[in-house]
Amino acid sequence: MVTEDPTAPLLQMQGIVKTFPGARALDGVDLEVLPGEVHCLLGQNGAGKSTLIKVLSGAHQPTEGTILIDGKPAVIAHPVAALELGVATMYQELDVVDGLSIAENIYLGHELSTGGFTARRTLVKKTRELLDRLGHGELSPNREVGTLPAAGKQIVSMARALSHDARVIIMDEPSAVLDSGEVENLFRVVKELTKAGVAIVYISHRLDEIREIGDRITVLKDGASVASNLLVSETPTAKLIQLMTGREVENSFPTAPACRTTRLPSSRSRTSRSGAPSGTCRSRSAPARSSASPVWSAPVVPRSSRRSTGPATRRRAR
Numbered sequence: 001m002v003t004e005d006p007t008a009p010l011l012q013m014q015g016i017v018k019t020f021p022g023a024r025a026l027d028g029v030d031l032e033v034l035p036g037e038v039h040c041l042l043g044q045n046g047a048g049k050s051t052l053i054k055v056l057s058g059a060h061q062p063t064e065g066t067i068l069i070d071g072k073p074a075v076i077a078h079p080v081a082a083l084e085l086g087v088a089t090m091y092q093e094l095d096v097v098d099g100l101s102i103a104e105n106i107y108l109g110h111e112l113s114t115g116g117f118t119a120r121r122t123l124v125k126k127t128r129e130l131l132d133r134l135g136h137g138e139l140s141p142n143r144e145v146g147t148l149p150a151a152g153k154q155i156v157s158m159a160r161a162l163s164h165d166a167r168v169i170i171m172d173e174p175s176a177v178l179d180s181g182e183v184e185n186l187f188r189v190v191k192e193l194t195k196a197g198v199a200i201v202y203i204s205h206r207l208d209e210i211r212e213i214g215d216r217i218t219v220l221k222d223g224a225s226v227a228s229n230l231l232v233s234e235t236p237t238a239k240l241i242q243l244m245t246g247r248e249v250e251n252s253f254p255t256a257p258a259c260r261t262t263r264l265p266s267s268r269s270r271t272s273r274s275g276a277p278s279g280t281c282r283s284r285s286a287p288a289r290s291s292a293s294p295v296w297s298a299p300v301v302p303r304s305s306r307r308s309t310g311p312a313t314r315r316r317a318r
């Protein structure tokens with residue numbers, strides 16, 4: 001796939017709806033991802049982030065809505081179709097096979113076509129190239145994945161995404177399993193990938209991380225995108241929390257314009273690192289709550305620290 005205009009969206013999701021029996025998990029989500037940007041997806045627990053990435057990775061079919069890749073409608077009928085379209089997902093529960101080597105994990109499901117000894121040598125060589133690219137040339141392609149710490153398994157997962165020539169990599173709370181040194185390495189790798197034009201859809205509950213690594217933000221609430229393409233550099237934390245929770249937050253943060261109801265004219269608009277115009281906000285009926293209650297009384301809980309959740313009952317299917 002070749003994108004002729006480097007600033008044209010690589011991926012667009014428009015009006016995505018996903019219903020399950022008894023629940024409307026997505027209720028109109030728009031997402032636009034540019035080449036070379038880190039696009040952060042924010043939302044409280046249950047906002048619809050997982051469902052959206054499952055739609056994008058071909059694990060779920062949307063009930064309504066359109067997905068465009070390079071401006072062309074795409075049907076992501078199953079996970080292999082997503083990979084063929086250049087969309088790879090790194091799930092938080094790193095889906096690597098402990099009993100296989102690093103090389104076998106990376107090429108699992110898309111083994112090299114030649115057989116025997118030559119294939120094995122090529123496999124190891126290609127794996128070494130991928131690990132080098134990710135700054136982990138010290139890892140042996142033959143090492144069993146079960147012996148790696150979480151950060152190492154994440155590198156394998158990322159190498160697998162690159163082995164599919166992914167142009168969009170979805171990272172679902174990638175830092176949740178990492179210590180601070182490993183997070184630094186993750187950010188270094190993310191920066192190298194984006195420099196090469198790869199787009200990252202980055203899901204995190206850690207707003208400080210988003211400040212460090214993100215370019216633009218889409219906020220989900222109750223299954224819908226309530227703000228799209230906000231520039232990280234222009235959006236105060238209080239605004240993000242207000243968008244995620246629907247509650248006004250007493251503003252002890254900078255008063256930079258958080259979002260605009262219309263896009264600025266392109267000649268005068270400020271742009272992100274990747275050339276994106278400033279974002280738009282969409283009003284959505286938010287519960288009328290007093291600003292007196294502290295925002296942190298409704299904290300966002302990372303999935304890694306939660307037990308399994310029950311079936312959806314909050315939003316009934318219409």
Ligand SMILES: Nc1ncnc2c1ncn2[C@@H]1O[C@H](COP(=O)(O)OP(=O)(O)OP(=O)(O)O)[C@@H](O)[C@H]1O
Binds near residue numbers: 021310
């Ligand atoms: N297979 C399903 N069947 C029924 N309801 C579902 C299903 N998957 C998700 N939902 C519901 O859809 C809503 C959105 O869930 P989703 O897991 O996408 O949110 P999320 O933002 O990823 O939250 P979290 O951070 O807690 O994982 C929730 O109300 C959830 O219960």
